[in-house]
Amino acid sequence: MTLTTEVSTALQRPELRTAIPGPKSLKIHARRQEAVPRGVGCALPVYIEQADGAWITDVDGNRLLDLGSGIGVTTLGHTQPTVVAAAKSQLDRVTHTLFTVTPYENYVRLAERLSAHTPGAHAKKTFFVNSGAEAVENAVKIARAHTGRRVIAALDHAFHGRTNLTMAMNHRAAPYGTGFGPFAPDVQRVPNSYPFRDGLNGEQAAARTIEYLEQRIGVADLAAVIAEPIQGEGGFIVPAPGYLITLQKWASENGVVFIADEIQAGLGRTGTWFASELFGLVPDLVLTAKGIADGLPLAGITGRAAIMDSALPGGLGGTFAGNPVSIAAAHAVFDLLESGAPFAEAARIEEALLNGLGELARKHPEVGDIRGRGAMIAFELTEPGTTTPLAGLATEIAAHAASRGVLLLTAGSYGNVIRFLPSLAVSDENIAFALEVIAEALASRNQA
Template sequence: MKSINIKTAIPGPKSTDLLKEKEESVARGISTAYPIAVEKGVGAVLTDIDGNSYIDLAAGISSLNVGHSPKPVVDALKKQLDLFINPIFNVTMHKPYIDLAKKLNQIVPGNFQKRSVFFNSGAEAIENAVKIARRYTGRKGIISFDRSFHGRTMLAMTLTGKVNSIKKGFGPLASDVHHAPYPYYFKDERTDEQLVDELKRLFQVSVSPEEVAAIILEPVQGDGGVIIPSKQFIQEIRAICDQYGIVLIADEIQTGFGRTGKMFAMEHFNCTADLTVMSKSIAAGIPLSAITGKNEIVNFPEVKELGGTLSGNTLGCVAALEVIKLIENENLLERANEIGRFIKDKLSFESKHIGEIRHLGAMIGIEIVLDKQSKASHRSFVSDVVNKCFKKGVLFMRAADGDVIRLLPPLVITDDQLNEAMSVIVNTIKELEVL
């Protein structure tokens, strides 16, 4: 059955009018990837205010792993709204906060006693993870990696390993943050050993390891281009942290909650973090973020040293509990693996511009190149693919500096929807390659 239903020119007149209002009323720094306004979203399909339907392979940049408006989540939210919205946990407790903390303590990787604490956004949780690590170790230094993305607040922005559209013009940045190279096997010929040596060189020229509070990494760099390191690299970072008493922070904001075929991506590397940071898909689109980690680290700050007015809001906690149930009950971890295998198979045709297909579960990056010899970026081709697929009713995002097609389909997407969307993408690439 066809999911795509194009009724009018894209964007339609209603979306175009609303876009004009947005440009007059909303700060231009807030970007919108597509010039349409959503009226309804169900599963993997969005319908705009002009009546056009789209297969959504962006899923809110992996915020909607269980799809748009999943019924169990919606029902739980409606039930909670009839009781109370949010009494603010800093004033009075509520059970969903404690129930979710207990559940995360069970499912986050690590064979040790854990505690959890909640915040509003991924960036806020990242900043609090750094606070906790500094408080626990009594140290200042933080090591992050090239091409990483950790958020847009001041410290999270400093941790992020890219400048354009993130840091440029917003300085001075936070102090005591150092960046090391991260694997990028397609374009960077350095071995894991050489990359680890580069990190260790920081200890010689920039900061003593005894002054480093934390090393923070994304198990898979999402915004950086769906870059997947080796087990060896991640385990070497873990060994360095163990050697020097450094807290290892895993930013699972984009990789978490089933996206990679496991509940958390660190499970692929047979390695555990001391602190795991979550947001995005944790609550099906309701603002919520979390830090779960070793009891002695998370519990180290004194009473009142952590918090936030709306942190751990009731609706987010209720939604998150239902999200976890959906992932477990609907076998969405295996579905993520099926989706990834299907997409890679569909893209395995002879192409002069597809340089590499990277995926872990349903987190897919398609590196587009000018030619396979030079591996030079071909951003204009990516733009053409995105725009033409949009006109045909398929939505997805770019990554890196615009030279990687990033596919993050909802894990509840149907076979028919996935097949239709991939037919559009494959045919579009083939059409553009002959022009």
């Protein structure tokens, strides 16, 4: 099985026919502003017509290098042939049936596969919904039903979604929560581990988190702690060694459900099935979405069987939850992951990015920190020698990259992080070109 198409492997640099955005994109964007609410943001008004591998082609015929993959969705590449074939085949058989009315085997089989690959050898059960935020909401429901407690603790710099409950769990108010209150009650945020900024080792950072949990919330009311093993929107923050394990141990000792939000980091993105494995973490509940069906809407909640059975029959589900076409695509994704090839590609991408960014940092002291795993790497921009954020510089770099045909994503609670979320189809040559473009942007700033 291959992760790429012939076209995507042959192209090493963007091919630009117009300025970015081009005239056709600008015309569509003008229509968008009349038809679509401004709350549906737009990082780059380039309108896409076709995509394959690591490349997207806009309506003006420009081929751009996509290092965001739909914010971590098309992990195996745009229009990955095996995935597309599986979805097309399913479309010819059944497009939809509600699993809670007339079920189908592929759902059950995918639940078995996901349960088999999530961390831990304990008995597990899995069910499916449509999106990451929906997975988070259901995990909260299950944790509360299991414990009989009400409070959920989320970590600083976390992002869990845009629904009413998940907005209350996010670190940043703007833009995700501004004007949308009141928010769901019984959600508390506690300090995380952020080695670049707090300077704490894992045990010290965990002790600080636990102190907040015990003193500001109280164990008697705490249903669950939810953590992204590597934080996504927060800026790819990798916790200090020992932090997650210590926090999980405390949770288990106190009857608190530990939820791993693997929506962005899971399913091959970090070079393992799940980022939790990098830290020796065995969560009670594991959440998956984004890359699970490589572009089709699907999310999963997997957990200890006794916890998952806490909800009454009919308490879980949804009309489109576990749609047959999305499930078929996910089976193709699992086939590819089980071949082992994606993990090797993630390791290759990590090496290329870390080496290239290390060289960049030696020339440009604004690169204050480089972090991440696999195809989930970021660098944080700060005033040289400090942790003072350079938020504007991240935006400048992304804008310059776009003008050269490279799609980059910004991130971080301070808006000062450039994150790489490429598909595993991206080549070393593609990465080298992207780093060259970033170096141009930094050099231009220093010359100004």
